[in-house]
Amino acid sequence: MSRSSSNPATRGGSVTLVTVAARAGVSAQTVSNALNNPDLLRTETLERVRRAIDETGYRPRRAAQTLRTRSSRLIGYGVRPVQAGKSTPVMDRFLHALSQAAESADYRVLLFATSSEEGGLRGYEELIDEHDVDGFVLSDNGERIDPRHAWLAQSRVPFVSFGRTWSKRQLGDWVDVDGASGTDTAVEHLIALGHHKIAFLGWPRGSGVGDDRANGWRRAMARHGLVTRGRRAESEEDLEAARQSACSLLDKGATAVVAASDTLALGCYRALRDRQAEAGRDVSVIGFDNSPISEMLSPPLTTIAQPVERVAHECIRLLLARIENPSKPPEQILLEPTILVRQSVSQPML
């Protein structure tokens, strides 16, 4: 009895390179050589592998497909350094969803570590140059100018972005989440509970994502004829800075705070605790991103969640359409976030 019958590779009836290797009693690399570079092998070994291929009925899948289409079936994705203490709440979920969406279309995701040097372009070049990737998924934008877009467009390399570039001129396909709609929904939720003094704790002006989230708050307030003057404060993505900025909003009598991120919302929790008040009981607080911390806070934080799995799925769909037809007009998809209501929100105190 050969080893291959107890090999998981034969489960489900599919015959793979590993099945062949087990049958022939050689490594997978040797089978690969037999197929692609037979002159590297001794005649005896080659004969053994060929017999195993015949016996198992193995047909190399990717190799055959690549020859036909000249496609590597690889999609490049750059991973940025994670700073200590800075969480990337959305990115790890996005990466799994992206791998899964790619695989359902018979593609794989090839990672590379990006740095800020040369706008991070070096890694993109190398992936094209060395691994023949068919295209790229970009993320982690939020800048007004992203040199990667212009460069990839000029180099005629297919790409899709998770996130807009926020410049007037849109190069290429993108999928994004409507941040303004998210904060608009947050304001509507608070107004329905009876709040009028609704403040916004945002990032400093100038970031595309941050300004978008601020705009949703402003337009919802305007729609209801509510005052926004003196109800906006700014903070970097830092707990202590957020605490201080939140204080000024509370000083001016806000009964509710919509924050541009869960970290800023936590800063607001701190500012409330400083004055022996509590989120949800004394002042309502809504965050953004549904990061792992949001559920663990006390009280658990009401927050705006991005549909990360759908973003990944749409990214792959647009990218494959672009690879198929490089000259089609750009396509852009804006998805709606949803509000997750937890205990940090209640009716205003009278």
Next chain:
Amino acid sequence: MSRSSSNPATRGGSVTLVTVAARAGVSAQTVSNALNNPDLLRTETLERVRRAIDETGYRPRRAAQTLRTRSSRLIGYGVRPVQAGKSTPVMDRFLHALSQAAESADYRVLLFATSSEEGGLRGYEELIDEHDVDGFVLSDNGERIDPRHAWLAQSRVPFVSFGRTWSKRQLGDWVDVDGASGTDTAVEHLIALGHHKIAFLGWPRGSGVGDDRANGWRRAMARHGLVTRGRRAESEEDLEAARQSACSLLDKGATAVVAASDTLALGCYRALRDRQAEAGRDVSVIGFDNSPISEMLSPPLTTIAQPVERVAHECIRLLLARIENPSKPPEQILLEPTILVRQSVSQPML
């Protein structure tokens, strides 16, 4: 003046496939075809690309290397689904560090989404079969039996694990962090401050990682002749369950709690707040993993940090040595974690 002079690809003097494409006014894919499949191109296009190659002095790097070594220079890495609300504090940092370590050795990381079906083996097969990966990095173990190890070893596929399998028989190379040493250090830190009633809040018995962390606490207590009976409680990785388990430890008069994770430590914070006590002031608390939440808690949590970047670096080093020499004896590296002292720890109240 040709476009290539303003192209980032020519910065730093290195000539890439994209440089050639820009010079020839064609796509990168066309240049790739000119090199690998010239009969797909029109004579005129081929001539134009060849001229650009001559003018730029371009030498295809990976292609040449692959022909020489039959290596794809790809390393497979499986990404598990991220459950909502469950953070993977270490994994996103690990993934960036892994990409970086691979790239410094001229390798790339190829992702695939794993599922629990068939022990997740399907993805591994496909990567070998379709993309000729040179080896795998495994992580996310902590189980006593991991079917991937036996299968990869039997299939003669090079692999290295971040994490032991915790079975007696060790298959293959691994890099791990000494969890027992981490909790041992935590106990020593507390004893130096004057604590004797030091409890351990751990996961239910049976997980390799969890039992290892419990063992470090137990051996340090034994070394100092301190009582462990009645000082251990168990909880799943869940905030409310951890809060309840922590209560029993506090009821029995523990002045300090070492937890197997930052989530369990946060459960302990909650149990303290229920009785109007506070971590750091009334009872000392130490977590494990230095997750993003640990710094954001109030007070910030003292925790045990894993040297994630070094783990990634050693994983790549061992894997490349294994690819080089498949029959060398297994190598195993145990790295020391470090304690990050924050405000959740103080001298015991008298």
